[in-house]
Amino acid sequence: MGRHGPARIRSRAEAIMHKELIQIARDPRSLGVALLLPVVMLILYGYGVSGDVRDIRMAVVDWSRTAASRDLVGAFTRSGYFTAAYRTDRYADACAELDGRRVKMVLVIPADFARRMAGGRAVAVQCLLDGSDPTTAGVAGGYVESVARTWSSARIVTRLRKAGMGFRAQGIPPLDLRTRVWYNEELRNMNYIVPGLIAVIMMMTSALLTSGTISRERERGTIEQLIASPLRPWELMLGKIAAYALVACLDVVIVVALGRAWFGVPLRGSLWLLAGGSALFLMSSLGLGLLISSAIPSQQAAMVAAIMVTMVPSILLSGFYFPIGSMPPVVQAFTTIVPARYFLALVRGVFLKGSGMAELWPNLAALGCMGLLLMTASIRAFKKRL
Numbered sequence: 001m002g003r004h005g006p007a008r009i010r011s012r013a014e015a016i017m018h019k020e021l022i023q024i025a026r027d028p029r030s031l032g033v034a035l036l037l038p039v040v041m042l043i044l045y046g047y048g049v050s051g052d053v054r055d056i057r058m059a060v061v062d063w064s065r066t067a068a069s070r071d072l073v074g075a076f077t078r079s080g081y082f083t084a085a086y087r088t089d090r091y092a093d094a095c096a097e098l099d100g101r102r103v104k105m106v107l108v109i110p111a112d113f114a115r116r117m118a119g120g121r122a123v124a125v126q127c128l129l130d131g132s133d134p135t136t137a138g139v140a141g142g143y144v145e146s147v148a149r150t151w152s153s154a155r156i157v158t159r160l161r162k163a164g165m166g167f168r169a170q171g172i173p174p175l176d177l178r179t180r181v182w183y184n185e186e187l188r189n190m191n192y193i194v195p196g197l198i199a200v201i202m203m204m205t206s207a208l209l210t211s212g213t214i215s216r217e218r219e220r221g222t223i224e225q226l227i228a229s230p231l232r233p234w235e236l237m238l239g240k241i242a243a244y245a246l247v248a249c250l251d252v253v254i255v256v257a258l259g260r261a262w263f264g265v266p267l268r269g270s271l272w273l274l275a276g277g278s279a280l281f282l283m284s285s286l287g288l289g290l291l292i293s294s295a296i297p298s299q300q301a302a303m304v305a306a307i308m309v310t311m312v313p314s315i316l317l318s319g320f321y322f323p324i325g326s327m328p329p330v331v332q333a334f335t336t337i338v339p340a341r342y343f344l345a346l347v348r349g350v351f352l353k354g355s356g357m358a359e360l361w362p363n364l365a366a367l368g369c370m371g372l373l374l375m376t377a378s379i380r381a382f383k384k385r386l
Contacts, residue, residue, distance in 0.1 A: 012235045014239065016235070017242040020213070021246070038202070039254060042198075042201055042259065043258075045201075046262075053136055053143075056104050057085040057102065057105075058076065059087070060086070061089065061109065062109045063089065063113075064113035068118075073107065076107065079143065082143070104129065104130045105144070129141055183352045184352055190265065191352060192352075194263045195259070196319075196348065198255050198256065199343045199344040200311070200314040203285050203311075204311050207286070207288050207292070210240065210244050211289040237290060237378060237379045241287070249278070249279075249282070265351055266351065266352065268351065270350065277346045281346075281371075285310065287378045317340075319341055320340070337370075339367060342367050345360075
């Protein structure tokens with residue numbers, strides 16, 4: 001009997017796994033959560049959460065009406081960040097456009113703009129920004145300073161050259177500053193957001209998949225059969241986890257392929273390292289879902305709890321959008337128990353930096369420990385009694 005023990009245990013776990021796969025296939029809601037929800041979330045969040053700001057609608061009040069003022073406005077529109085959507089001579093009309101949220105910025109050029117520029121004197125140009133949207137206003141303000149500084153520097157260099165002067169003639173060595181961006185050469189915000197979304201989506205959908213599995217047995221009245229069967233608690237949990245692990249692995253493939261093909265996010269690291277990290281992360285999320293399902297008798301309440309326990313920490317406390325280093329020390333300490341924090345760092349490292357085992361092993365170790373802890377807790381939480 002001892003020789004047939006492992007085979008018998010394996011057959012029991014496989015039977016539970018087959019049963020769960022059949023239930024998922026027969027349940028449109030579970031099937032939708034398993035396959036459709038990750039795709040929909042990635043597309044919606046990928047475009048909705050992106051911090052890239054372009055084509056900022058701008059109202060222009062040009063009281064100078066000179067070639068210099070037109071060149072300044074052209075510098076803004078040529079940058080690709082601004083669009084001159086409204087032109088007027090009336091300051092009040094431009095402010096009305098800003099009040100009505102039809103434009104995000106007002107550029108006011110004074111009448112003596114060209115004369116003061118020609119005389120080499122400082123000239124004030126007013127820029128009004130809609131601060132009701134602080135994110136767009138902050139990004140737009142940075143763009144304004146960059147465009148204005150570049151335009152002003154180019155004018156100064158042009159004047160010096162026309163006067164037969166230059167930096168060398170004045171004894172000032174030219175500064176040849178060459179900036180090179182690594183890992184995200186185009187500074188695409190999408191390259192930063194999409195890998196983080198993979199961690200958030202997988203955490204939430206995996207926990208959702210398993211959060212209702214035990215409570216569903218209770219609601220359908222089949223929990224009595226499982227309790228009366230010779231199944232041990234860990235055999236039951238192993239079979240359920242195996243079934244949902246297969247579905248979750250399929251989700252990982254779909255989401256990673258979509259992020260690579262649809263959003264064009266580069267994948268520079270090892271697929272095997274990404275697969276191993278994903279497997280450890282799924283242990284944590286699936287174990288958390290089973291733990292919730294064992295503790296909450298209602299299937300609907302269990303799924304709501306899974307959303308609250310996974311989605312909020314994964315977005316706010318994982319470094320997905322808010323840097324952990326800028327959080328208060330108490331909150332930073334709390335983030336150490338959020339599995340998505342470690343998987344997010346791993347995914348971004350593999351996708352953007354091509355990081356290997358030498359850089360990512362602490363994240364893999366943390367995910368492995370959390371996965372074992374949550375799996376053990378979910379098995380111990382299930383009691384074979386009514």
